[in-house]
Amino acid sequence: EVQLLESGGGLIQPGGSLRLSCAASGFTFSSLAMNWVRQAPGKGLEWVSTIRDSGTRTYYADSVKGRFTVSRDNSKNTLFLQMNSLRAEDTAVYFCAKGDTDSWYAFRDWGRGTLVTVSS
Amino acid sequence: EIVMTQSPDTLSVSPGERTTLSCRASQTVTSNLAWYQQKPGQAPRLLIYGASTRATGIPSRFSGSGSVTEFTLTISSLQSEDFALYYCQQYNSWPITFGQGTRLEIK
Numbered sequence: 001e002v003q004l005l006e007s008g009g010g011l012i013q014p015g016g017s018l019r020l021s022c023a024a025s026g027f028t029f030s031s032l033a034m035n036w037v038r039q040a041p042g043k044g045l046e047w048v049s050t051i052r053d054s055g056t057r058t059y060y061a062d063s064v065k066g067r068f069t070v071s072r073d074n075s076k077n078t079l080f081l082q083m084n085s086l087r088a089e090d091t092a093v094y095f096c097a098k099g100d101t102d103s104w105y106a107f108r109d110w111g112r113g114t115l116v117t118v119s120s
Numbered sequence: 121e122i123v124m125t126q127s128p129d130t131l132s133v134s135p136g137e138r139t140t141l142s143c144r145a146s147q148t149v150t151s152n153l154a155w156y157q158q159k160p161g162q163a164p165r166l167l168i169y170g171a172s173t174r175a176t177g178i179p180s181r182f183s184g185s186g187s188v189t190e191f192t193l194t195i196s197s198l199q200s201e202d203f204a205l206y207y208c209q210q211y212n213s214w215p216i217t218f219g220q221g222t223r224l225e226i227k
Contacts, residue, residue, distance in 0.1 A: 035216075045156070045164060045207055047216040059214050062121075095163055105211035106154040106169030108176075113163060 002026040009114030022079040022096030030074040038092035126219035132227040143191040143208035152212035158205045
């Protein structure tokens with residue numbers, strides 16, 4: 001069974017930093033791209049970032065480019081999102097998500113999410 | 121950036137009825153289009169990918185169609201558990217973008 005378990009969320013002041021983790025199990029982690037998607041309270045879904053299977057290619061939404069960094073540790077089946085210079089508008093539930101071998105970017109599996117609140 | 125526009129924002133339908141949700145892309149996404157269902161407090165659930173392929177375990181009452189810029193999600197006979205939020209997503213080009221969502225509510 002595929003499991004994605006996010007952690008690392010919490011309350012942080014504007015301008016602060018936070019590192020999210022997503023522990024993956026139940027599939028060959030190193031074979032698939034991994035993704036972060038967020039959802040602000042009462043709002044829709046927003047794609048944040050993708051990292052390819054080997055970690056050599058990364059993609060970011062314009063809203064986080066230059067502030068967030070996605071990475072992965074294939075030896076530990078873990079995905080990360082380093083978030084710096086946090087703003088109030090970054091407040092959201094952050095989901096870790098993955099596709100499958102026949103469609104990497106249609107997100108078949110999701111974690112339950114971790115809430116990040118940016119507030120003073 | 122490809123803008124995804126869903127219509128309508130809210131749809132009121134009676135159980136047992138057939139309903140169609142629409143999604144339009146601002147430029148071509150070929151068939152790289154997915155549909156998701158989301159219920160309060162839950163992660164989204166993948167329904168359709170490749171515009172028309174049902175994801176594993178999705179009931180046959182859900183079907184997707186369309187290509188290029190115009191897409192639809194049809195639910196043939198609404199069940200009580202189908203009343204939820206629905207999002208379309210394009211993954212044809214970066215950045216990946218979602219529609220704003222359609223809320224399907226009980227009439």
